[in-house]
Amino acid sequence: MGFSESGSAFVDPKRVARSRTDVFFQWLTLFLLVFFAVVMVTPFIWLLSSSLKTQINIFQYPPQLIPDPFVPENYLYALTYKPFGSYFRNTLIVAGLNVVAVVFTSSFCAYGFARLQFPGRDFWFGIVMATLFLPYAVLLVPSFIIFSRLGWVDTFLPLVVPPFFGGGAFNIFLMRQFFRTIPEEIADAARIDGCSEFGVYWRIMLPLSKPALITIAIFTFLFAWNDLIGPMTYLRSPDNFTIAVGLASFRSQTDIHWDLQLAASTAVTLPVILLFFLAQRYFIQGVVMTGLKG
Amino acid sequence: MTAQPLDKPAEESFWLVRQYNRLTLKQRRILMGYVFIMPFILGFLLWWLGPAVVAGWLAFHKWNFLAAPKFVGLFNFNKMLGDPILAQSLRVTIVFSAISVPLGLVFAFFLANLINAKVRFIAIFRTIYFLPSIVPAVANAILWAWLFNTEFGLINYVIRAFGGPKIGWLQDPNWVMLAFVILTVWGVGGSMIIFLAGLQGIPQIFYEAAEIDGAGRWQRLLYVTLPMMSPIIFFNLVIGFINSFQVFVSALLITNGGPQRATLFLVLHIWRTAFSSQKMGYASVLSWLLFAILMLLSFMVFRYIGSRVYYENPGE
Numbered sequence: 072m073g074f075s076e077s078g079s080a081f082v083d084p085k086r087v088a089r090s091r092t093d094v095f096f097q098w099l100t101l102f103l104l105v106f107f108a109v110v111m112v113t114p115f116i117w118l119l120s121s122s123l124k125t126q127i128n129i130f131q132y133p134p135q136l137i138p139d140p141f142v143p144e145n146y147l148y149a150l151t152y153k154p155f156g157s158y159f160r161n162t163l164i165v166a167g168l169n170v171v172a173v174v175f176t177s178s179f180c181a182y183g184f185a186r187l188q189f190p191g192r193d194f195w196f197g198i199v200m201a202t203l204f205l206p207y208a209v210l211l212v213p214s215f216i217i218f219s220r221l222g223w224v225d226t227f228l229p230l231v232v233p234p235f236f237g238g239g240a241f242n243i244f245l246m247r248q249f250f251r252t253i254p255e256e257i258a259d260a261a262r263i264d265g266c267s268e269f270g271v272y273w274r275i276m277l278p279l280s281k282p283a284l285i286t287i288a289i290f291t292f293l294f295a296w297n298d299l300i301g302p303m304t305y306l307r308s309p310d311n312f313t314i315a316v317g318l319a320s321f322r323s324q325t326d327i328h329w330d331l332q333l334a335a336s337t338a339v340t341l342p343v344i345l346l347f348f349l350a351q352r353y354f355i356q357g358v359v360m361t362g363l364k365g
Numbered sequence: 366m367t368a369q370p371l372d373k374p375a376e377e378s379f380w381l382v383r384q385y386n387r388l389t390l391k392q393r394r395i396l397m398g399y400v401f402i403m404p405f406i407l408g409f410l411l412w413w414l415g416p417a418v419v420a421g422w423l424a425f426h427k428w429n430f431l432a433a434p435k436f437v438g439l440f441n442f443n444k445m446l447g448d449p450i451l452a453q454s455l456r457v458t459i460v461f462s463a464i465s466v467p468l469g470l471v472f473a474f475f476l477a478n479l480i481n482a483k484v485r486f487i488a489i490f491r492t493i494y495f496l497p498s499i500v501p502a503v504a505n506a507i508l509w510a511w512l513f514n515t516e517f518g519l520i521n522y523v524i525r526a527f528g529g530p531k532i533g534w535l536q537d538p539n540w541v542m543l544a545f546v547i548l549t550v551w552g553v554g555g556s557m558i559i560f561l562a563g564l565q566g567i568p569q570i571f572y573e574a575a576e577i578d579g580a581g582r583w584q585r586l587l588y589v590t591l592p593m594m595s596p597i598i599f600f601n602l603v604i605g606f607i608n609s610f611q612v613f614v615s616a617l618l619i620t621n622g623g624p625q626r627a628t629l630f631l632v633l634h635i636w637r638t639a640f641s642s643q644k645m646g647y648a649s650v651l652s653w654l655l656f657a658i659l660m661l662l663s664f665m666v667f668r669y670i671g672s673r674v675y676y677e678n679p680g681e
Binding site: 096097100101103104107108111112113114115117118121129130131132133134176179180182183184187188189190191192195198199202204205206208209210211212213214215216217219233235236237238243268272293296297298299300304314315318319322329332333335336337339340343344347351354355358359 | 394395397398399400401402404405406407408409411412413415416417419420423430476479480482484490492493494495496497499500501502503504507508509511512514516517519522526551555558559562582603607610611613614617618632635636639640645648649652655656659663
């Protein structure tokens with residue numbers, strides 16, 4: 072890949088190295104970049120390679136890198152051994168409702184926190200921040216008791232109703248930060264034209280916040296797709312399982328079928344990676360917005 | 366949509382509209398503010414305060430879900446003090462946190478500096494470094510269980526290829542913690558990206574000024590990068606600590622708390638106490654314990670480290 076050409080293919084010509092140590096550090100950086108890229112990527116290659124091996128070949132030492140024979144049927148076996156189709160549908164229902172809830176209610180609350188002045192606002196925003204630092208593992212047991220009293224166990228309700236109440240501290244915080252970057256003059260102009268606060272929120276702020284809304288939608292979807300502890304606590308009958316619970320129970324029932332487990336794991340990971348490549352910009356934006364501007 | 370500043374007479378017949386029109390402008394503003402944040406307030410009362418009260422009440426009761434809860438006074442708290450499994454679980458969680466958080470922080474910072482380099486194809490490197498952090502937790506657990514497999518796993522293969530011993534990563538209580546640290550550190554992409562954004566936010570002029578003053582690489586890192594990055598380092602530290610106390614999926618699926626309870630992380634212990642042993646009262650006490658630990662930890666981090674953070678624009 073051009074290493075022999077004394078680095079000209081890699082080193083940006085705009086930044087000409089000035090001294091020997093600069094050249095040394097440039098090469099060191101390049102070496103470390105490639106080294107850690109290999110470290111990061113190898114588990115993925117190993118996952119893919121193992122998922123395409125026969126049960127016999129997977130237990131072979133030393134391991135094969137390129138599966139021989141190639142067994143793409145593993146994916147078919149794995150995904151039909153358990154009703155992954157119904158898991159997929161359930162996950163889409165839960166994730167879809169979560170996305171709708173979060174996009175609308177978190178932006179609604181965030182508008183109040185970002186743009187309206189009223190006594191008690193900072194107190195309540197302090198509580199938003201406090202819940203941001205409290206993981207929901209703390210509340211798992213008592214929430215379960217409340218939801219079981221409501222008769223919601225083994226339904227999607229404990230997973231989809233709470234997000235409609237504010238959509239989570241993280242998302243409120245993120246939307247508030249975003250709203251604060253939109254010039255107040257736009258909202259004032261609308262108010263002078265007779266627009267109510269709801270109108271300002273709905274017709275001005277939401278359309279201007281599409282990037283932030285897409286970001287929180289993606290993160291909410293991913294969370295629902297990946298979450299195990301919530302669905303595992305509340306969903307009992309296999310008909311209601313989401314992908315995460317389905318995959319976990321698949322693992323516990325197919326102890327030594329590593330080929331099938333890894334095929335199923337790959338199949339569950341691929342949509343996430345695909346989503347990442349389609350919406351890379353929003354991913355990075357979301358991660359960055361949480362960390363900065365605090 | 367009951368509120369319109371320019372009212373039409375026809376709407377005056379609605380009770381709500383009449384009430385609203387009686388309010389002063391200031392009162393309307395307050396009302397409007399609370400209307401907007403109402404979903405959060407309701408959610409806080411229902412899904413945070415409500416459960417907290419339930420947990421407070423249950424802490425003094427014994428309840429297995431079937432019979433009626435029985436008041437037992439401080440029994441659950443006494444039990445907590447003399448519970449060797451809880452002590453083990455706390456030890457595991459704290460050791461993991463103390464190792465994985467600083468290590469993950471340093472590694473993420475190091476990687477962020479690498480992918481901040483001005484070389485070609487840097488976008489590809491950034492993507493590769495970030496990808497591990499988005500692998501779904503369950504798939505990630507299965508993948509690492511396979512990587513750490515003693516006989517056929519890739520990691521032992523590499524170690525043996527270099528003449529090392531065959532390590533029982535997931536069977537040996539002395540090694541399993543390191544295995545968990547490794548898989549955690551592999552997924553530091555999120556904090557790495559936050560560091561990267563921070564690095565890119567440092568004005569280049571600071572480095573130029575430092576260079577003119579004769580600062581070398583090391584000094585520029587020490588006296589420009591680190592102080593400028595301190596709020597972000599602090600943020601990642603807090604998030605890292607909180608996440609480290611929540612290990613659940615990997616502990617459940619890779620080792621199921623074993624070997625010899627060496628990976629019985631606190632959240633897994635709470636989950637089992639509640640849903641396998643059906644001890645809801647005791648599990649509530651443990652939930653309060655987790656809450657207290659996180660509060661204490663946050664307080665200490667803010668008190669002792671937060672005060673050393675450099676903010677360029679205080680009050681922003």
